[in-house]
Amino acid sequence: MAFDVLDILKRNNLSVTDSRKKILEIFQQAGGALDHADIEKKTGDSFDRVTIYRTLQTFEAKGIIHTIPTIDNSILYALCKEECSQGNHRDNHIHFICDNCNTTYCLNHIPQSVVQLPEGFTEKRTDIIVSGICNKCK
Amino acid sequence: MAFDVLDILKRNNLSVTDSRKKILEIFQQAGGALDHADIEKKTGDSFDRVTIYRTLQTFEAKGIIHTIPTIDNSILYALCKEECSQGNHRDNHIHFICDNCNTTYCLNHIPQSVVQLPEGFTEKRTDIIVSGICNKCK
DNA sequence: ATAATAAATGCAATTATGTTGCAAAAAATA
DNA sequence: TATTTTTTGCAACATAATTGCATTTATTAT
Numbered sequence A, B: 001m002a003f004d005v006l007d008i009l010k011r012n013n014l015s016v017t018d019s020r021k022k023i024l025e026i027f028q029q030a031g032g033a034l035d036h037a038d039i040e041k042k043t044g045d046s047f048d049r050v051t052i053y054r055t056l057q058t059f060e061a062k063g064i065i066h067t068i069p070t071i072d073n074s075i076l077y078a079l080c081k082e083e084c085s086q087g088n089h090r091d092n093h094i095h096f097i098c099d100n101c102n103t104t105y106c107l108n109h110i111p112q113s114v115v116q117l118p119e120g121f122t123e124k125r126t127d128i129i130v131s132g133i134c135n136k137c138k
Numbered sequence C: 001a002t003a004a005t006a007a008a009t010g011c012a013a014t015t016a017t018g019t020t021g022c023a024a025a026a027a028a029t030a
Numbered sequence D: 001t002a003t004t005t006t007t008t009g010c011a012a013c014a015t016a017a018t019t020g021c022a023t024t025t026a027t028t029a030t
Helices: A002-011 A018-030 A036-043 A049-062 B002-011 B018-030 B036-043 B049-062
Strands: A065-068 A076-079 A094-098 A104-107 A122-133 B065-068 B076-079 B093-098 B104-107 B122-133
Touching (some): A018 A036, A018 A049, A018 A076, A036 A049, B002 B018, B018 B036, B036 B049, B049 B065, B049 B076, B076 B104
Parallel strands (some): A094 A122, B093 B122
Antiparallel strands (some): A065 A076, A094 A104, B065 B076
């Protein structure tokens, strides 16, 4: 566990700091997606709010985490799978958000160009967000 | 035009007020999706910010407008099509957001249950957001 | 048409959310 | 271990969103 976290930071040429280690661990334990407020809750007052914002920004820029669109005004982040490389790590994810427990699942299913766009439209990224009830809440 | 707007309000048992009429007209003229800030710009200082927030909430509750997930932290709203009834007015929309001009298009294409969910997961709503370049910006 | 009732609005205050500059602290490098 | 580079925390600031309440406006019943 601790090894994984160190490894991720080193692979991405990031300084190893307490906040970065802690936030990565939180993502690993959570499994699903988290927003800034979730992380702030889980870190208590160990770190400044600003540090959390900046850490999330750094991780996203490096492709360690990716954002998930939401219907409310929060920004959800989730750990990228191994396969997600710099360029395409945002593409082809399907996310499931449980209406009951609010957990976000990253489904690894890759949609085969589902959408038929009108003439003149070019697709760059497609996000599919499914909401409903998850297997734990049913 | 003015008739449409009145009609919508009456069909939904809403009091006819200046702000509600104006905001509906703005949506009709815009065609695409708008967030709170867009509407505030277009109304100038005719109405208080709070009134705009409350009007959007009311419209969403009535199924007159629906929200669209976004990757930034804005809440986008768009007029529902006629066919969208109370219960399902959020389902089966595909939205296209242009990376260049930022316009949001409501595509009427209805996906035929694209996603294969794992056992125990129940789908209630599916949002598909495609981003890229629109036909005007290409 | 007018009075009574109900609903919506505007204002002020409050809370939440996000950003920036800079000095101090910590990490990486030589 | 000393030097350089990077990250952090603090303070200030900016924006976004919510709530309660008095006033205004719209609806309704007479």
